[in-house]
Amino acid sequence: MIEVRELTKRYGATTAVDRLSFTVRPGTVTGFLGPNGAGKTTSMRILLGLDAATSGEALVNGGGYAALRRPMREVGALLDAGAVHGGRRAFDHLGWLARSNGIGARRVAEVLEQVGLAGVARKRVGGFSLGMRQRLGIAAALLGDPGVLMFDEPVNGLDPDGVRWIRELMRSLAADGRTVLVSSHLMTEMELTADRLIIIGRGRLIADTSVRELADRFRRGVLVRTPRPAALTAVLAAAGGSVESMPGGALTVTGMDVAVIGDRAAARGIPLYEVTPHSASLEEAYMELTAGSTEFGAVAS
Ligand SMILES: Nc1ncnc2c1ncn2[C@@H]1O[C@H](COP(=O)(O)OP(=O)(O)O)[C@@H](O)[C@H]1O
Ligand SMILES: [Mg+2]
Structure with a gap:
């Protein structure tokens, strides 16, 4: 010890x-x-x-x-x-x-x-x-x-x-x-x-x-693909989720877990093509945590 x-x-x-x-x-x-x-x-x-x-x-x-x-x-x-x-x-x-x-x-x-x-x-x-x-x-x-x-x-x-x-x-x-x-x-x-x-x-x-806790702490939401993004956005937002449109038509949903997203979409008959919980990489987490702590760090422009 x-x-x-x-x-x-x-x-x-x-x-x-x-x-x-x-x-x-x-x-x-x-x-x-x-x-x-x-x-x-x-x-x-x-x-x-x-x-x-x-x-x-x-x-x-x-x-x-x-x-x-x-x-x-x-x-x-x-x-x-x-x-x-x-x-x-x-x-x-x-x-x-x-x-x-x-x-x-x-x-x-x-x-x-x-x-x-x-x-x-x-x-x-x-x-x-x-x-x-x-x-x-x-x-x-x-x-x-x-x-x-x-x-x-x-x-x-x-x-x-x-x-x-x-x-x-x-x-x-x-x-x-x-x-x-x-x-x-x-x-x-x-x-x-x-x-x-x-x-x-x-x-x-x-x-x-722990490595796992750090990954959880930097969880970035759930990436969702659907052919009906506008309808799904409305449904999830009404249920308390926060929805952001990504380039390429995917959505990033925060404040709602995978099961809830799936259930709400199913209840409205909205098809889902992908539902992926998304974390920042541990490297990104580390960069964020230590930003400003490097001795000779690059100056952000
Ligand atoms: N013998 C020493 N005399 C003066 N400064 C030192 C000495 N050893 C380390 N330092 C300074 O202490 C800080 C921490 O160094 P160090 O423990 O080697 O960091 P790390 O191993 O994490 O790279 C640095 O700013 C370094 O320049
Ligand atoms: Mg050293």
Whole structure:
């Protein structure tokens, strides 16, 4: 479990994180979503004890990172996959991490297998592709078999196979009952991976929601096609619906669900060719929620 309470971080005049509060529960993949500069990395760094909060709390399993007795066994993280020294061999890098955390060598072989690097375990990290470095970073995160995992923009720069692999790994870690927090600036990525979403902008909480709730909140009405639009408009408007004509002759009905539209049309003998509930895409919802929160956003004309 991860709990962030009224967390604030200032760098000089910049407020990177601004009274941010949220909870990440076990058993789900929670997406930590926000435009570049929103404060995602800063929040994760504070949760991992790599930076100090200005005020507020960032707790892992009920305590601050510094209070964890065996940190690698409680929380694993992938922050910056480029951080491994290039001259090291993959096995030695993990072996060193394992030894300094009282973890056996057998576990090193296990995680290398799990991330698909067993075949290159003796190769120097300097020759690794970005995708292989990401896998190595994930192997390090998994080393202590922790119940809490954090991944900061893990799919950046990966090819489609790598992206799919990471997505499936996150889901399986959550299915094991672990707490999984994964950051991204892309909704398109999160909607495929995450169950819950913590959306932030300029260091502040914008939404703490499930993917489904967000889709419902941005439901845009029902698209209806009929050969008798004028008659249907009159019937639905009289029944309290709000009807808008679309280019091409379709109607968009709001304030009325699909069944009511169908029943009213049937009662008057008006044929329907299509009745489709319509949502804004999650991407559109995200753009709307974070409008004005981007650090270097385009100015609307
Ligand atoms: N070490 C630092 N010194 C000064 N400003 C920083 C530092 N780290 C982050 N920031 C600023 O804090 C804000 C949040 O950054 P960051 O947490 O990296 O956002 P994100 O990961 O969501 O893109 C940005 O405005 C960034 O420029
Ligand atoms: Mg970041």
